[in-house]
Amino acid sequence: MANAIQERVDTGKDSPKENKPENHIRSLSSPPSPQTTCTQQGMDGIKVYMQERELWDKFHELGTEMIITKAGRRMFPCYKVKVTGLNPKSKYILLMDVVPADDHRYKFADNKWSVSGKAEPAMPGRLYVHPDSPATGSHWTRQLVSFQKLKLTNNHLDPFGHIILNSMHKYQPRLHIVKADEHNGFGSKNTAFCTHMFSETSFIAVTSYQNHKITQLKIENNPFAKGFRGSDDMELHRMAKIQSKEYPVVPRSSVRQRVCPSVSPFGGEARGLGSHPYSCENGVSSTTQDLLTPPPGPYTLPQPDPNKHMQVYHCNKRKADDTCPTTEHHHYKKSYINSSPSDVASYYHPSAYPPPPLPPAVHPPGLSDSLHRSEAGQRQACMFAGSKPRLDDPSCTSWSYSCPLTPAMTPMTPTDPYMTFPHQPYSSSPRGSQLSSVAHQGSPPLEDSLSQCPYQTQNSRPPQTPQHTSSPLREYHCYPTSLSPTQYHTLHTQIRGGVPEWSEPT
């Protein structure tokens, strides 16, 4: 697509150590993404390019917020990727999950995010299976893969299979590619899969926007919020309207979009794209492991990478946005959508790296069966849920199966249950739940997971912040791929270390 202009590639092949700042990835217009990749045998060579990276970066700078509602709310920006390196004839299942980035609860005060306490217990982990799954490699690589229909909810009893999150908590979306051919069924020991994470897609779940700048960015770029964009005419019209009813009228846009020197919740100040503490840079670490295992809950967050910014910036234009609030009106006029292709940045991740350990969570048990049986025609998304482990769970040592299954993680509880699967087998049926369970069960916060991985692959990027040596993204452990559904549930990822890049509690 035209959009794929700037991309970051994440291939599991690149050895972490070898990743140098200047690796090929960087040479691309966009900086290497913090993405982490975990690859298993048979999954080498797969590359995932994050689309619209520039937009993601804009949000990330400010501290991305995603609305969660009882009915379920889509993510914006939408998670879209371009995948290459798949075997054209093999079948794959693409799924996503959203794991806790850490075990903190956040608050937005003084125009910035800060830690306000310990996180609530992780919601049951759920996996969202792309509606086209399973599909051949040629299908996935032919076009962009969009997860636009994925919805986030704060309803712990959500019956729709949406991904359940806690408000004011930080999360990291992850993409898992699971090979689904006969010899590689989901849940089988040999299931091959790889996981990709892009640190710039991390976000804080909220029930209402906290940072006005985020609201503004959403309005400017989301077509469905077009009605809130202010054109001069519209503003006048609005003002007139408002005045007629109330007092002093201030253009909505002005009001809403006040600009405050916002501090990037994700880390530093929101100045340049480059400096997010959050982002894991190239974090491309890949490990061979069972991705399928439920994504570990919180995985470690990417560490701030100074360099990253630079990369980010490659991407074009953000000008107005960054500029002050006062210019808002104008901003509105230009939507992301309308932006030139150059605006769309994509991330390219080498999935082939020496496999970073992937979150085990993603392993959908029983998937294989379903996958094989179900037809692509069935496009209902089903969710599989599992209790979501937190990456940082101390009890877990790593994204290994070693963690005992806690009651909370019991596979398939009535409420958590599912993974969103397009095909029936997985649909909200019990079977589906199995998968789901796998998915998040016991995923520790990313940070913990990462940090604890004994075997860590480093990102190509230079260490971002000394303090955060262990960026979740970069380090993954590899685990045996053969786990039973139950086992999956028990998997916990632990990534240690990384503390949220966001501002510390004040």
Added chain:
DNA sequence: TCTTACACGTC
């Protein structure tokens, strides 16, 4: 903080 109805927009 969260929920809801609403106007406005896309698809």
Added chain:
DNA sequence: TGACGTGTAAG
């Protein structure tokens, strides 16, 4: 044209 996606404002 209707279903659905948005942020807003009120409660």
